[in-house]
Amino acid sequence: MKKIYVNEQWCLGCRLCEYYCAFAGTGERDMARALAGMKIHPRMRIEEKDGISFAVSCRHCKDALCVKSCITGALTVTDGMVAIDQDRCVGCCTCVLVCPFGAVASTAHGVMQKCELCVQSSAGTPACVRGCPNGAIVFEERGAAR
Amino acid sequence: MKYVIIGNSAAGIGAVQGIRQVDPHGDITIVTHEPHHTYSRPLISYLLQGKTTRDSMKYRPDDFYAAHNCALLHGEVTQVSAGQVTLADGSTLAYDKLLVGTGASPVVPPIEGLDSVPNRFTFTTLDDALALEAALDPSKRVLIIGAGLVGLKCAEGILKRVEQVTVADLAPQILPAILDAESAAQVQAHLESHGVAFALGQPAQPSNEYDIVVLAVGQRPNTALLQGIAQIEQGIVVNDKSETTAANIYAAGDCTQTIDIASGQSKVMALLPNAFLQGECAGINMAGGNASFGKAIPMNAVGFFGLHIVTAGNYTGEVYTAPGKKLFHSGNRLNGFMLIGDVDKAGIYTSLIREQTPLDSIDFALICETPGLMAFTREHRQKTLGGEPT
Numbered sequence: 001m002k003k004i005y006v007n008e009q010w011c012l013g014c015r016l017c018e019y020y021c022a023f024a025g026t027g028e029r030d031m032a033r034a035l036a037g038m039k040i041h042p043r044m045r046i047e048e049k050d051g052i053s054f055a056v057s058c059r060h061c062k063d064a065l066c067v068k069s070c071i072t073g074a075l076t077v078t079d080g081m082v083a084i085d086q087d088r089c090v091g092c093c094t095c096v097l098v099c100p101f102g103a104v105a106s107t108a109h110g111v112m113q114k115c116e117l118c119v120q121s122s123a124g125t126p127a128c129v130r131g132c133p134n135g136a137i138v139f140e141e142r143g144a145a146r
Numbered sequence: 147m148k149y150v151i152i153g154n155s156a157a158g159i160g161a162v163q164g165i166r167q168v169d170p171h172g173d174i175t176i177v178t179h180e181p182h183h184t185y186s187r188p189l190i191s192y193l194l195q196g197k198t199t200r201d202s203m204k205y206r207p208d209d210f211y212a213a214h215n216c217a218l219l220h221g222e223v224t225q226v227s228a229g230q231v232t233l234a235d236g237s238t239l240a241y242d243k244l245l246v247g248t249g250a251s252p253v254v255p256p257i258e259g260l261d262s263v264p265n266r267f268t269f270t271t272l273d274d275a276l277a278l279e280a281a282l283d284p285s286k287r288v289l290i291i292g293a294g295l296v297g298l299k300c301a302e303g304i305l306k307r308v309e310q311v312t313v314a315d316l317a318p319q320i321l322p323a324i325l326d327a328e329s330a331a332q333v334q335a336h337l338e339s340h341g342v343a344f345a346l347g348q349p350a351q352p353s354n355e356y357d358i359v360v361l362a363v364g365q366r367p368n369t370a371l372l373q374g375i376a377q378i379e380q381g382i383v384v385n386d387k388s389e390t391t392a393a394n395i396y397a398a399g400d401c402t403q404t405i406d407i408a409s410g411q412s413k414v415m416a417l418l419p420n421a422f423l424q425g426e427c428a429g430i431n432m433a434g435g436n437a438s439f440g441k442a443i444p445m446n447a448v449g450f451f452g453l454h455i456v457t458a459g460n461y462t463g464e465v466y467t468a469p470g471k472k473l474f475h476s477g478n479r480l481n482g483f484m485l486i487g488d489v490d491k492a493g494i495y496t497s498l499i500r501e502q503t504p505l506d507s508i509d510f511a512l513i514c515e516t517p518g519l520m521a522f523t524r525e526h527r528q529k530t531l532g533g534e535p536t
Contacts (some may be wrong), residue, residue, distance in 0.1 A: 005532050008531065025497050054519070054527060055517060056531065059531070071188045071418045071419070072205070073204065087202060092188070095449040095494050096456065098419065098445070098493050098496055099491075099493035100458060100496070100497035100501075102493060128460055142533070
């Protein structure tokens with residue numbers, strides 16, 4: 001299955017992916033207008049230090065600890081994609097406690113969110129991938145052998 | 147192959163999912179004495195608080211049993227013997243592999259003055275919560291005995307629905323199992339600011355000042371069914387394959403004790419994620435697969451009135467301290483941590499404990515400050531962000 005992969009050496013640290021991610025699913029047409037002055041809560045987040053930067057989002061683990069640990073059953077895995085049902089999430093943070101990548105985080109309204117590969121919101125390619133100006137984030141089929 | 151699973155909570159559900167990964171056709175029967183679809187026990191306080199519903203607190207969807215081709219039998223197992231279990235109505239069920247996921251029951255110690263309070267409850271099951279809910283009323287004064295996770299979540303759940311909630315405990319601090327005194331004081335102050343009263347460091351004094359008392363002093367693993375059949379210490383002793391010492395009998399969840407890799411000691415770690423993982427491991431092995439649950443550690447994520455608390459491992463060794471954060475390390479390993487408030491990316495710390503990551507292989511000073519993948523090598527990141535994690 002296609003997933004999001006990050007090529008660290010090409011990341012510029014521009015954080016456009018964070019903005020495209022936060023914008024995806026807002027239903028607005030203009031990103032600047034939709035996000036102006038807002039504290040954004042993107043599902044993909046940049047780590048940055050001393051000239052090194054890279055984007056981190058859900059790895060959709062085969063043996064996803066977040067899914068197995070979720071106390072409500074809100075996290076599920078279907079056809080290789082880990083998704084969260086925010087109506088069932090109570091914001092207990094057990095998924096935050098177990099995710100080894102720091103890829104599940106709180107929304108502004110207390111429940112959790114994570115990358116769902118833009119399956120709900122766009123045609124084909126996730127917003128971060130489309131928005132990355134340097135090809136540092138790609139959406140492709142990789143390494144079934146691993 | 148005939149599988150019988152005693153218990154319809156996280157361990158039992160995990161076992162069903164584990165069995166079905168290996169054996170799509172074997173005959174699975176779950177036996178439970180609770181008259182409900184599988185539900186999440188930790189959500190009962192959220193139910194009383196109005197943060198979830200009877201429907202949303204189902205641990206798995208309505209079609210779970212059908213989708214996994216297993217039977218749900220409401221009844222009580224009274225006896226386990228080789229190859230069969232006996233139910234309270236005298237009927238028997240044959241098994242080739244048995245999972246005991248009987249959970250734990252609240253301890254109800256003799257407490258002076260308890261009889262003077264008209265309404266007395268425990269707080270473990272959905273039925274406990276529904277019974278307590280029926281007694282709630284804005285005029286009621288409630289005494290909760292036990293300042294652990296169960297007692298405090300109960301306090302949060304009912305606070306807005308009663309006149310007053312007082313939490314009493316013999317211990318001088320709240321949450322003694324997961325927090326040190328300093329962190330506990332911080333959380334206690336937060337709970338007090340929301341209106342919860344405390345009577346700590348003294349015996350609880352139930353009296354006619356209270357209309358309702360909730361007993362939340364602790365839980366005891368339900369081990370009776372395997373008494374004389376398998377090794378039992380505090381809980382049913384299982385190995386990393388979730389096998390008991392009795393042939394063809396597995397156990398998982400709150401009724402068991404197992405090795406905590408953070409301390410190396412065998413202990414009861416009554417936590418929902420561990421119950422599921424251990425149950426799944428049992429299920430895979432029951433069906434002839436090969437799974438190991440060898441990375442159990444104590445870990446908790448809990449929140450009160452918006453303040454999150456995330457802890458894991460054990461609190462020994464040198465301490466790194468920052469506001470809302472304590473990390474405990476020794477011998478080049480992270481042993482445990484406590485985070486209060488900002489818990490973002492806590493799983494990166496948890497993973498260091500579970501994987502026993504040598505701290506000299508990462509930028510430990512950096513990760514103390516900020517949990518992140520930045521502290522790992524570029525090669526490690528290439529594997530995790532550019533490859534296929536398992």
